[in-house]
Amino acid sequence: MFSHLPPDWQSKSSDISLETVFWSRRKFLKTLGRGAIAAGALSLAGCQNNTDAAVSALDETLEAPGATRFKNPFKGTTRNPSFANPQRELTPQKLAASYNNFYEFGETKSIQTAAQRLPTDPWTIEVGGLVQNPTKYDRDDLFKAFDLEERIYRFRCVEAWAMVVPWIGFPMRKILEAADPKPEARFVKFTSFYDPKITTGPLFSFGGLPWPYVESLRIDEMANDLAFFAVGAYGELLPKQHGAPIRSVLPWKYGFKGPKSIVKIEFVDEQPATFWNTLVPDEYGFIANVNPEVPHPRWSQASERLVGDGPALSWTRIPTLPYNGYGEFVANLYT
Numbered sequence: 001m002f003s004h005l006p007p008d009w010q011s012k013s014s015d016i017s018l019e020t021v022f023w024s025r026r027k028f029l030k031t032l033g034r035g036a037i038a039a040g041a042l043s044l045a046g047c048q049n050n051t052d053a054a055v056s057a058l059d060e061t062l063e064a065p066g067a068t069r070f071k072n073p074f075k076g077t078t079r080n081p082s083f084a085n086p087q088r089e090l091t092p093q094k095l096a097a098s099y100n101n102f103y104e105f106g107e108t109k110s111i112q113t114a115a116q117r118l119p120t121d122p123w124t125i126e127v128g129g130l131v132q133n134p135t136k137y138d139r140d141d142l143f144k145a146f147d148l149e150e151r152i153y154r155f156r157c158v159e160a161w162a163m164v165v166p167w168i169g170f171p172m173r174k175i176l177e178a179a180d181p182k183p184e185a186r187f188v189k190f191t192s193f194y195d196p197k198i199t200t201g202p203l204f205s206f207g208g209l210p211w212p213y214v215e216s217l218r219i220d221e222m223a224n225d226l227a228f229f230a231v232g233a234y235g236e237l238l239p240k241q242h243g244a245p246i247r248s249v250l251p252w253k254y255g256f257k258g259p260k261s262i263v264k265i266e267f268v269d270e271q272p273a274t275f276w277n278t279l280v281p282d283e284y285g286f287i288a289n290v291n292p293e294v295p296h297p298r299w300s301q302a303s304e305r306l307v308g309d310g311p312a313l314s315w316t317r318i319p320t321l322p323y324n325g326y327g328e329f330v331a332n333l334y335t
């Protein structure tokens with residue numbers, strides 16, 4: 001499924017560095033704070049979190065492909081063999097959970113402490129809109145209503161950094177089947193948790209942002225086998241900074257298409273307005289499939305840096321693949 005990556009990944013090319021991207025985004029956001037919202041300009045930023053205890057859970061998971069050794073509530077969960085070999089090393093759990101994008105809690109990658117304010121229990125996720133079976137799931141239902149499985153996915157942020165994460169969850173298709181959309185439903189709209197008393201990231205002070213965070217897919221994209229709802233990662237419950245208790249993971253698209261901490265799934269007939277696309281339509285398209293040949297207006301998308309230990313500039317750089325290497329699953333959706 002994935003092309004084998006050559007040993008000389010660490011390109012010495014003059015592609016824009018991740019740090020440059022990061023700082024240019026921060027600068028961009030500051031500019032935004034001085035009134036650029038009116039001009040419709042905004043750019044993305046980052047994510048973060050986790051514990052040492054989690055690292056041992058990761059080891060266990062890795063030692064036992066398809067194992068039944070996951071702890072509750074994931075007891076009995078097995079790794080889906082189709083997504084067991086990402087052809088790259090897993091990103092250490094601690095690192096993945098301490099380098100995050102969750103703007104509701106801040107504009108830097110270090111939001112893991114702030115994100116702990118997110119109240120995840122109780123939690124209700126509402127599925128409705130143009131469906132035959134509107135349903136409300138509470139947090140525990142999420143772990144029981146559908147068979148859970150582990151999938152190791154490559155993850156590519158539009159900011160040109162990448163990770164490899166073992167998610168636990170279920171295919172989005174399961175919700176689609178349960179909801180039974182009416183024939184006129186063409187898109188699905190996901191809404192993230194929003195409460196200005198809790199989600200007080202610095203961007204709120206800028207005012208005028210189209211909160212809550214909304215993302216959307218075409219129904220046929222949602223039905224694709226790769227489209228996944230994650231409720232766990234690294235053998236454990238999803239940490240808040242990764243979007244507990246449920247977030248979307250779409251490995252062939254840039255990371256911003258995967259909303260965190262979802263409270264509503266709505267089936268609609270027209271393409272909904274989405275958060276980043278509303279703010280900066282020229283930079284964050286609705287489809288947003290990973291494509292090395294289409295540069296972001298402010299940086300190249302031809303390569304990516306694997307999030308790793310040490311300074312960002314020493315992170316391994318590797319070529320970016322069309323659809324993030326998942327073309328065999330999804331390319332037919334776009335012909």
Ligand code: MTE
Pocket residue numbers: 044045046047048096099100101102103104156157158192193213241242243254255256257258259260261
């Ligand atoms: N969802 C919400 N609600 N808010 C966000 O800021 N950031 C997106 C996506 N989902 C974001 C979000 C972006 S830009 C990325 S790259 C991924 O979350 C990052 O996921 P991670 O922090 O779990 O790696």
